[in-house]
Amino acid sequence: MQHWTSPSDTPPQLRPCVATFGNFDGVHRGHRAILDELTRQGRERDLPAVAVTFDPHPVEVMHPERAPEIISPGPLRDELLEQAGIAGLLSLPFTTEFAQTSAVDYVVDTFVTGLQAQALVVGADTRGFGAGYTGDVDLLRSLGEEHGFDVVVIEDQGETERWSSSAVRTHLAAGEVAEASLILGRPHRVVGTVVHGHHRGRELGYPTANLGADSLGLVPADGVYAGWLVRLDLPEGDPERRLPAAISVGTNPTFDGQVRVVESYVLDRTDLDLYGERVAVDFVGHVRPTLRFDSIDELLVAMARDVERTRDLLER
Template sequence: MRVFRGIPEHADAATVLTIGNFDGVHLGHQALLKLLTGKARSLGLPAVVLTFEPHPREYFSPADAPARLASLREKLLLLDAAGVDRTHVCRFDARFATQPAQAFIDDTLVRGLNVRHLFIGDDFCFGARRQGDFAMLQAAGTQHGFTVESMPTLSVAGERVSSSAVRDALAADDLAHAARLLGRPYSIAGRVSHGDKIGRQIGFPTANIQMKHRHPALTGVYAVSVEGLAAQRIAGVANIGVRPTATSNGRARLEAHLFDWTQSCYGAHIRVHFLHKLRAERKFESFDALRAQIALDADTARQWFADNPDRLQA
């Protein structure tokens, strides 16, 4: 998949397009992307996604913005896996937020991307003050020669599949329900970086992933499987949160202790799959107390994997 920052002034080819934030690329997104790629293949055109960075809600209300389910890199990896040919990442800033709906149609859809078929969600609005809607796009399509198709809401067991529903499930520690909405266990991917080596000092070395955003969608201690270091996933225990015993900077970090793994993994890009919550994150009175609790967490996670051997590859 090719990735572009922004929209070209003039398209070099016609496209089949969809537009959205695609946070988490849940089952509803996947159904939309399947329609997109199928239509693109039938027309012999590239399947193209237009997405935004930052999330519009992060721009309008940064203090109240929802937790991200995926970083931009993770989202792009998931779009690539879904068969998308090109993704345009459009910067959501004051200029874009105040752009009239008609200008978006003219500059982005017609000139910039030369849309021939457009898929949108059933609640899609666009332009300043959300003035653009499905009817406006249909009228523009008649004028400029493209068709517009609305993707109906996808439901699982009577519930609308949405990024908000996934966040709610994770916040409620219902990993199974989040997995049903996503079509896979919730995971976080990132590059392993050097940390402060506290885990190594207390006998539990960890792979450290610096979080891109301050507020993760879930916090606590989990039984996890880690992908990206060996042919098979590696079982482990992970803490995601602000590490109150070790630091007071409030910066979220993901740390995973991998069972029976002794090799260096600095610089590797790994994916941590969250399978079972063990406990909430909390502050301990000493590193000795933290060491004892991590040992208990590791034993509990090992037993969970022994009781659920099929979940290691879930």
């Protein structure tokens, strides 16, 4: 997938194209419905599929006091977009100056002049873009008629609730990783480098892989989770790449910890040396909230239960 930051720099082989735009945080199933239709339109018209997004998130610039936590920061989002079949990603730098661009100028400059888009695929809730938050689907249709591009509108998606990035954030904040996964269409992922911790887990018989401060991805609420540790440096198909894990998120209150940590114990493995490896932690199910124990013995009993509960959740 090619990546650039100005409509005028669009690679010649990616225009004309079919296009969409949005923040795509999490690239959840609602986004995938739009992206699937986009790539279908591309195949039908024999044109590449291009996504347009903004960096940073517009709310972070315009209303930083209520900026959302990002589910899948830049590199994670971009990888998911590429997996969805996107050939090009135009990441527009979002600034207060850019925010003054009228909705008409934004559409014409980006999609008509820059991308030469022949079709624009958007969600039915697309609104509030351009200066004064005036852009909406009706404006896109009007400009499409004027400039010769089709507008394809995808209705809101969802089953028991609307699939949205906000809903994913709400579930993750509550530790409801299984519910978040239903919207994402996959387990929620945090990626980072394995670093040294206090080595307490190894001393207790449960060595853990601790993610460093460089990790990417919204960390769920404190608690114990069932999931997978994926060794990203190993090739697909390697039996050591994806390993079942009990995951702890929190400050280790039994040991009066102060720093919030994501650490994973690979079930039944004490032989792994993962320091320095780039890994992904995929959250599948919630096991229990974080608790403070009065003794090491109580902690060990709880950890044994956590492992069995994790095993059960992953087998199911």
